[in-house]
Amino acid sequence: MLExxxxxxxxxxxxxxxxxxxxxxxxxxxxxxxPSGSGKxxxxxxxxxxxxxxxxxxxxxxxxLASTPPHLRDFGLVFQDYALFPHLNVFxxxxxxxxxxxxxxxxxxxRVAEVLDLVxxxxxxxxxxxxxxxxxxxxxxxxxxxxxxxxxxxxxEPLGALDRALREDLLNELRGILLQTQIPAIYVTHDQxxxxxxxxxxxxxxxxxxxxxxxxxxxxxxxxxxxxxxFLGLGxxxxxxxxxxxxxxxxxxxxxxVKCAHRHQVGENLHLLIRPLAARAGMNQIRARVxxxxxxxxxFKITFDGGLYxxxxxxxxxxxxxGIKVKLECLG
Amino acid sequence: xxxxxxxxxxxxxxxxxxxLWLAPLTFLGVLFFYPWFRILAFGLSFxxxxxxxxxxxxxxxxxxxxxxxxxxxxxxLIGLPSAYLFARYEFRGKSLLRALTxxxxxxxxxxxxxxxxxxxxxxxxxxxxLMHLFLLSNxxxxxxxxxxxxxxxxxxxxTTIVIRLVSNALSRLDPKLEQAARALGADHRxxxxxxxxxxxxxxxxxxxxxxxxxxxxxxxVILLLGGPTFATLEVEIYVQALxxxxxxxxxxxxxxxxxxxxxxxxxxxxxxAQLTIQSAPRAAHPPKAKTASEKVFVLAFCILLFVFxxxxxxxxxxxxxxxxxxxxxxxxxxHYGFTAGYYAELxxxxxxxxxxxxxxxxxxxxxxxxxxxxxxxxxxGFPAASALAKPRALEKILDPILILPLGxxxxxxxxxxxIAFGRLLISPWMVPLAHTLVALPFVVRALQPAMASIxxxxxxxxxxxxxxxxxxxxTVDWPILSRATLSAATFAFTISLGEFGATxxxxxxxxxxxxxAIYRFLSLPGALNYGQAMAMATLLMALTxxxxxxxxxxxxxxxxxx
Numbered sequence: 001m002l003e004x005x006x007x008x009x010x011x012x013x014x015x016x017x018x019x020x021x022x023x024x025x026x027x028x029x030x031x032x033x034x035p036s037g038s039g040k041x042x043x044x045x046x047x048x049x050x051x052x053x054x055x056x057x058x059x060x061x062x063x064x065l066a067s068t069p070p071h072l073r074d075f076g077l078v079f080q081d082y083a084l085f086p087h088l089n090v091f092x093x094x095x096x097x098x099x100x101x102x103x104x105x106x107x108x109x110x111r112v113a114e115v116l117d118l119v120x121x122x123x124x125x126x127x128x129x130x131x132x133x134x135x136x137x138x139x140x141x142x143x144x145x146x147x148x149x150x151x152x153x154x155x156x157e158p159l160g161a162l163d164r165a166l167r168e169d170l171l172n173e174l175r176g177i178l179l180q181t182q183i184p185a186i187y188v189t190h191d192q193x194x195x196x197x198x199x200x201x202x203x204x205x206x207x208x209x210x211x212x213x214x215x216x217x218x219x220x221x222x223x224x225x226x227x228x229x230x231f232l233g234l235g236x237x238x239x240x241x242x243x244x245x246x247x248x249x250x251x252x253x254x255x256x257x258v259k260c261a262h263r264h265q266v267g268e269n270l271h272l273l274i275r276p277l278a279a280r281a282g283m284n285q286i287r288a289r290v291x292x293x294x295x296x297x298x299x300f301k302i303t304f305d306g307g308l309y310x311x312x313x314x315x316x317x318x319x320x321x322x323g324i325k326v327k328l329e330c331l332g
Numbered sequence: 333x334x335x336x337x338x339x340x341x342x343x344x345x346x347x348x349x350x351x352l353w354l355a356p357l358t359f360l361g362v363l364f365f366y367p368w369f370r371i372l373a374f375g376l377s378f379x380x381x382x383x384x385x386x387x388x389x390x391x392x393x394x395x396x397x398x399x400x401x402x403x404x405x406x407x408x409l410i411g412l413p414s415a416y417l418f419a420r421y422e423f424r425g426k427s428l429l430r431a432l433t434x435x436x437x438x439x440x441x442x443x444x445x446x447x448x449x450x451x452x453x454x455x456x457x458x459x460x461x462l463m464h465l466f467l468l469s470n471x472x473x474x475x476x477x478x479x480x481x482x483x484x485x486x487x488x489x490x491t492t493i494v495i496r497l498v499s500n501a502l503s504r505l506d507p508k509l510e511q512a513a514r515a516l517g518a519d520h521r522x523x524x525x526x527x528x529x530x531x532x533x534x535x536x537x538x539x540x541x542x543x544x545x546x547x548x549x550x551x552x553v554i555l556l557l558g559g560p561t562f563a564t565l566e567v568e569i570y571v572q573a574l575x576x577x578x579x580x581x582x583x584x585x586x587x588x589x590x591x592x593x594x595x596x597x598x599x600x601x602x603x604x605a606q607l608t609i610q611s612a613p614r615a616a617h618p619p620k621a622k623t624a625s626e627k628v629f630v631l632a633f634c635i636l637l638f639v640f641x642x643x644x645x646x647x648x649x650x651x652x653x654x655x656x657x658x659x660x661x662x663x664x665x666x667h668y669g670f671t672a673g674y675y676a677e678l679x680x681x682x683x684x685x686x687x688x689x690x691x692x693x694x695x696x697x698x699x700x701x702x703x704x705x706x707x708x709x710x711x712x713g714f715p716a717a718s719a720l721a722k723p724r725a726l727e728k729i730l731d732p733i734l735i736l737p738l739g740x741x742x743x744x745x746x747x748x749x750x751i752a753f754g755r756l757l758i759s760p761w762m763v764p765l766a767h768t769l770v771a772l773p774f775v776v777r778a779l780q781p782a783m784a785s786i787x788x789x790x791x792x793x794x795x796x797x798x799x800x801x802x803x804x805x806x807t808v809d810w811p812i813l814s815r816a817t818l819s820a821a822t823f824a825f826t827i828s829l830g831e832f833g834a835t836x837x838x839x840x841x842x843x844x845x846x847x848x849a850i851y852r853f854l855s856l857p858g859a860l861n862y863g864q865a866m867a868m869a870t871l872l873m874a875l876t877x878x879x880x881x882x883x884x885x886x887x888x889x890x891x892x893x894x
Contacts, residue, residue, distance in 0.1 A: 049514075070511075072517075076515065081506075081508065083511070083512040085512075085513075097517050
């Protein structure tokens with residue numbers, strides 16, 4: 001079990017990570033999701049032992065790792081740009097970690113064959129890594145990290161350099177491999193699709209802090225801040241002010257009735273999320289002029305005067321007034 | 333220069349391309365290829381290929397390779413840790429130290445030899461200090477005339493090659509590769525052995541090859557610091573041609589020398605082709621040394637490099653203004669201390685002087701030869717470089733031909749002159765012609781990138797706005813070319829000023845150049861001669877250093893290393 005307790009890190013006098021704490025249980029996969037510059041790669045590199053926290057501790061099964069150099073941690077690391085050794089062929093790349101543990105050559109051959117099988121690269125042993133495609137290189141990198149049976153796998157945006165179709169294939173394969181091997185893993189990405197596909201638990205990182213964490217479905221249905229709603233692209237975030245004790249909130253798009261998790265005082269400002277899909281029923285309705293209509297696969301994305309956007313089945317005319325029933329939620 | 337404007341205009345025309353090549357190719361044909369043809373004919377005749385000649389050639393080849401291999405290994409021993417120092421650590425004075433290690437590479441051999449002589453020679457600082465301290469009557473350290481002197485000077489010259497090539501490769505190495513190895517269970521030592529070193533292999537091999545090539549063809553260092561008994565190919569060619577007058581044997585040795593350099597050059601270009609693969613730009617600047625052992629390493633190597641690269645260059649000018657021992661035959665007590673006397677002597681014609689002319693005449697000769705070299709090499713270099721700036725099929729063939737004289741050593745060039753034009757040798761013109769041959773590849777290489785960097789669109793834009801062809805050249809080409817021309821001219825000037833090998837074979841005794849005069853002064857006894865050698869070498873060093881600084885300032889960003 002990996003425990004990260006109150007880790008701080010500054011970079012060039014700027015706080016990069018602040019008071020980060022989380023736990024990765026046995027055979028659990030968690031995702032650190034955040035935009036670039038949120039410090040998520042640095043966090044991963046500190047867990048690997050390649051950088052050091054300014055404050056806080058990183059523990060493995062209760063033991064502080066501070067004095068354990070990276071080569072004694074037994075953590076597998078997979079980079080976005082693969083970082084395969086260009087002077088070694090596929091076999092020697094995958095066998096590298098086993099060689100560092102002075103395993104016998106029979107054991108190395110057997111284990112390399114096994115992991116190459118696992119990543120569907122059987123028979124690639126003697127290929128040059130520089131001749132492989134991006135997807136194949138990333139499979140080799142994965143096999144190389146898996147071969148020495150690490151206690152924990154660390155992925156630093158491993159699919160970021162690949163095109164979309166390939167990314168989906170590899171993502172599903174990776175999911176299967178993580179389930180099969182039961183190795184706990186931390187997966188760093190800025191892509192929510194990857195995060196939701198792989199992880200049982202997602203940690204959202206913003207400005208060096210964990211702003212929300214939980215199961216993908218929970219995060220999706222209950223975003224706790226404007227930033228989370230916008231980063232995940234959940235809909236329109238608007239400002240409002242509580243007008244009475246009956247859950248009524250005044251906004252520049254009208255007065256709505258919104259149930260929040262806790263009661264707000266009259267006059268208090270709050271943020272609301274308007275999901276882009278129309279509600280079946282309810283009393284909240286928005287009526288405004290349509291400024292723009294864009295066809296997107298199975299629906300039309302319409303933009304209202306004022307900037308709100310929705311997805312509708314039937315195409316309205318630009319300039320026409322259009323009414324829609326909406327679902328509102330409290331943010332935070 | 334006016335001709336260049338119209339040359340640019342006609343460049344699409346292949347007829348004019350031939351015209352561009354006419355002068356440079358005629359020059360090379362008469363002064364390089366024809367002499368080489370004569371050397372081959374001379375050296376490969378039946379009379380020359382006798383068993384005892386071949387045996388001598390074999391022994392000379394063996395010693396040449398032996399000293400070159402030793403020198404290369406020593407250069408790597410100093411150069412590799414230095415490359416690591418420059419690539420991996422940030423420290424105060426880094427750019428100064430880097431510049432200091434670069435300077436020797438461009439200094440004339442006589443200056444380097446004089447520098448080591450001033451430091452470690454029989455009249456050098458260290459020997460004189462030891463003699464004073466321990467009241468010895470003879471210099472305790474025997475340096476000049478030993479293999480050690482040759483090796484040390486070679487290391488001094490070529491360490492910068494290793495530093496530049498290897499630290500360049502090292503700093504462009506993707507740091508993630510080493511991190512991946514760390515995560516896979518490799519400690520620092522095994523990361524170095526299994527990842528870093530194999531990835532640096534092409535650059536280390538290329539640097540070694542280049543260093544070996546320079547050590548293999550080194551002439552001045554061996555003659556000046558080792559003496560003629562250390563018979564490398566170069567020295568033996570000189571001895572056979574000038575002292576024993578055995579031109580056929582010299583020609584055979586020259587042929588052997590050419591074969592070797594050609595083989596090494598091909599190997600080098602193969603290796604340097606691999607240099608560009610697999611490298612990522614390093615994101616951040618290297619860090620400062622953190623742990624105690626890192627600090628010790630950085631400090632120790634900084635001191636070592638500083639001492640090694642600065643002391644000889646400092647010993648020389650200081651020695652040239654210090655009176656430390658008696659002149660030959662001087663009975664009166666010695667006045668120790670600073671003196672400008674050695675410089676004043678340069679203007680005096682001593683009756684016992686070997687020249688029968690004041691030494692300052694050597695400086696005037698050098699100046700005249702250098703100016704002639706600049707004019708000649710620019711006249712030939714401009715058309716060649718403007719043809720090479722837009723290479724077509726013709727240029728692909730002609731480009732390597734133009735660079736060929738670079739591979740042949742100066743001594744063999746001069747030998748070719750002697751064999752081919754023996755009776756014309758009385759003419760002092762032979763020296764600047766040989767210098768031009770040596771300088772031409774550098775001049776072309778300095779001009780060509782600047783010419784290629786001017787897009788045709790600029791010229792077209794200027795002419796659509798009503799500029800005449802001359803105005804186009806004046807307003808578009810010249811402002812860009814002027815910097816490159818200055819640096820090309822400086823290259824030609826400093827090369828001619830410091831050239832030793834060819835000049836030694838070609839210069840008439842009554843027309844010595846500065847390097848020849850230094851060589852003669854150094855081989856004569858007496859404190860006065862020694863002091864004059866120091867003074868002249870100091871002047872030459874100052875001139876060359878000024879030249880290097882001009883070239884470095886005009887250097888286009890992103891120009892190649894070697």
